[in-house]
Amino acid sequence: DPQPFFTSKNFSSLNKDILYGLLERxxxxIEEIVVWDSLIKWGIEQTPGLGIRNSDRSKWNDRDFEALKETLNQFIPLIRFVEISSTEYFDKVRPYKAIIPNNICEEIEEYYFKGTLPKTATLPPRTGFQKIESIIIKPKLTRIIINWIERKDSNYNRNKKDVVFNFNLIYRRSRDGKNIIRKRCAGKGAVLILIKVKYSEKIFGGYNPIGWDDADKKYNRKNFHYPKQINQYLSTTESFIFSFENNEDIKNMEISRVVNSSYAIFNHLGNGINFGGGDLALENGRLSLSYTGYYECLNRNNDEFLMNSNYYRDQYEVEEIEAFRVVTHSNL
Structure with a gap:
């Protein structure tokens, strides 16, 4: 994890050639906004007339910004601006707009407003960094989930030859409403579910590689008939449920893979989501966890949970839910 080095006090004294080599990689x-923050701090320390005695940007004049621009001129094109969210850009990059070449600024702002990829800032995303439009988890946790999907070690360092994953947001509770997640996920193929619970930093989720059927489209109104797979279990060996202690947690996470593949996903008619026999279930705005034996136990460190088996349910009020369609393609 390079972040501790980038945010350390010693980073500001790093040799410029070494810094250039790092940013080229x-x-x-590491998250690109961390790279940007560290580069700005480095530039301030390296610029004559700035530094500790003149680090308050609100007191700078045009000459101060011009001096910082000259210091960082060769490094700015190495920043992957498209990996910085529009919110981060507004809060942390825009205040330094004067040091960024006009053509790069215009292209980046066009990207945020219109989604047009920049022509000048064409560097690819950093390998292993996975962009996801989530307010629940940070990109570094997405890399762990991808490794789980591919049955790799959680800490596996991805490279250019690895399959690329795209996560397309199809549902967010605070944006779309409470009881339509099932409808939004239906017919979308592989789906990743993320759940942030109330009164805790805990995050839960599940990966369904085969998706849920669209009951509304398959309903035969003339004969009042649903196909057999509705209100039935769907089989897969690749689904799993998981938890993180918080959105920074890369050590204490848990993954529970399906054990009985015939009961992996319950394809029911309700408005919720159900992995197994309620091993992880969303219904009416609440999250419940059970141990039915269809999945490995998600609360393996909870003795009470294990002792009570499927008679015991851990229930949580939900703060936020997100669902992403998972699409893969090759880099080669």
Missing amino acids: DDLQ
Whole structure:
């Protein structure tokens, strides 16, 4: 994890050639906004007339910004601006707009407003860094989930030859409403579910590689008939449920893979989501966890949970839910 180094006090004294070599790397597994913040701090320390005695940007004049621009001129094109969210850009990049070449600024702002990929800032995303439009988890947790999907070790360092994953947001509770997640996920193929619970930093989720059927489209109104797979279990060996202690947690996470593949996903008519026999279930705005034996136990460190088996349910009020369609393609 390079982040502790980038945010350390010693980073500001780093040799410029070494810094350039670092920023060039495509395999730097760190959030781009952290790279930007660290570069700005480095530039301030390296610029005559700035530094500790003149680090308050609100007191700078045009000459101060021009001096910082000259210091960072060769490094700005190495920043992957498309990996910085529009919110982060507004809060942390825009205040330094004067040091960024006009053509790059215009292209990046066009990207945020219109989704047009920049022509000048064409560097690829850093390998191992996975962009996801989530307010629940950070990109570094997405890399762990991808490794789980591919049955790799959680800490596996991805490279250019690895399959690329795209996560397309199809549902967010705070944006779309409470009881339509099932409808939004239906017919979308592989889906990743993320759940943030109330009164805790805990995050839960599940990966369904085969998706849920669209009951509304398959309903035969003339004969009042649903196909057999509705209100039935769907079989897969690749689904799993998981938890993180918080959106920074890369050590205490848990993954529970399906054990009985015939009962992996319950394809029911309700408005919720159900993995197994309620091993992880969303219904009416509440999250419940049970141990039915269809999945490995998600609360393996909870003795009470294990002792009570499927008679015991851990229930949580939900703060936020997100669902992403998972699409893969090759880099080669």
